[in-house]
Amino acid sequence: MKNKLFGFVLLIALSVSYASSVLAADNYSLPWKGAEITEVTYDEYGWPTVHFIVPSEELISNAEAENPERKTIPPLTEAPEVGTTLGKILKDGENLDLTRASSYEEAYATFSIGECAWYAYGRFKEVHDIWLPLTQGMGGIKEWLQNVRLSDGIKAEYSINDVPEQSIAVYIPTEEFRDWPGHAVFVEYVERDENGTPITIYYTEANGTYDINKSKFDPDYDGTVRRKTFDEFKNPYGLELKGYILPNK
Template sequence: MRLVYLLLLTLLFPTAVFAQPYRTVSYDASGRKVITYTCDPNETPEWFKENYLKEEKAKEPIISETKAEVVSEQKRTPPKEGSIPAKIETVDANGKEIFTENYRIGYAGQCTWYARGRFHEVNGVELPTIGYAKDWLMAPLVSDKVDVCLDVNVVPEHSIAVYAPKADSRLKGHVVFVEYVERDKDGNPVNVYYTDANGKQDTEKNKYTKGCDGQVIQESFQEFRENRHLKLVGYVVKKD
């Protein structure tokens, strides 16, 4: 539009807009006449500069909240291996150490006790008592606040990973809480950071081990999928 204003004003009122505008005639590749007007900007009236020759400010890019969240997600860092992100204990009014509210149900030190408490702590969903660890994929039958994911390659963060016996049905299985997942450029899991109790690194089995239960363990996805006796069969996830 500015060029239209400029051309019209120059044609209709040449001396009112510019002093002695210069007219150049040329031809384009198709043989069409092209007329170009040039002028000395020092002789252009201030009112015209103010209204028609203002420089447009470059528009700042608009970043949506969703995009900002994605960037923030990409910048997340994994929890420190060996740290304990779970708040398992607190101190009462008498200075005695007691379990926090999330960890007051179940047999302290068992994997199901810890996974249940950590899931509640992070997701705000309290799971009922389900049974042995290997049975935890039945969770949606007793709670309408969770679903299960049977694709073991997904590895949802903040889910409970469920392990079942490979061969010996007498084994009770195992559950762990998935804290963080490192993925390749295609979204495939590479390294998994999880916490648990009564697991492979627990120094005292079948009891709460302060400073050990709830420690962050990092494993490659291949290590995470199975061990000698157990295999990963799915995940308990918070329902959207």
């Protein structure tokens, strides 16, 4: 009875907060194996919300069940291995639900599956359980910082030397490449000296070659850990680091 009651409480919380995009007709991706879909409802824009029940044994073994109202991933305590995958859900081609849709229109481009915006958006949701308001007029990546809305539980940090972990680093194009839409990566871990100054940045991204026509996920690169010195991280080719997007705690 206790497990069933716990499952019912979790169902209520997830019914409110969990949205999944349609991968194919009547085919939804769920975060737990063996989960049973009970209902699918749609908002005014046509986005589906999948209501489901998690088996009791999954509830007991899943650490997230201790905090069903907010599914977050804690910060790393040590540097991750370069080339490994941290964005587990996005890395799985059968789970595109964290981006709500396979593509979405913005001011400067259509960011489809495999684009940097697609990945940063989904990884931020995966880690913090917070939707970035891309459907609320955030514009192209180079406009993300000024268009962040505090009411959505997120904020912009313009001090580039802080490098907050579990944040989205936002780049704008240099003058020579001013027609580029910009770039975004997700900061996973930061090695610092004894004074707290960033030395090495570990991050994940998609579309590291800035291909504006990219429309599919590259399993050999996208979502895998990359490493740069802080100086390299600040000024990649054709881009300039302008700030970070992170939860407004």
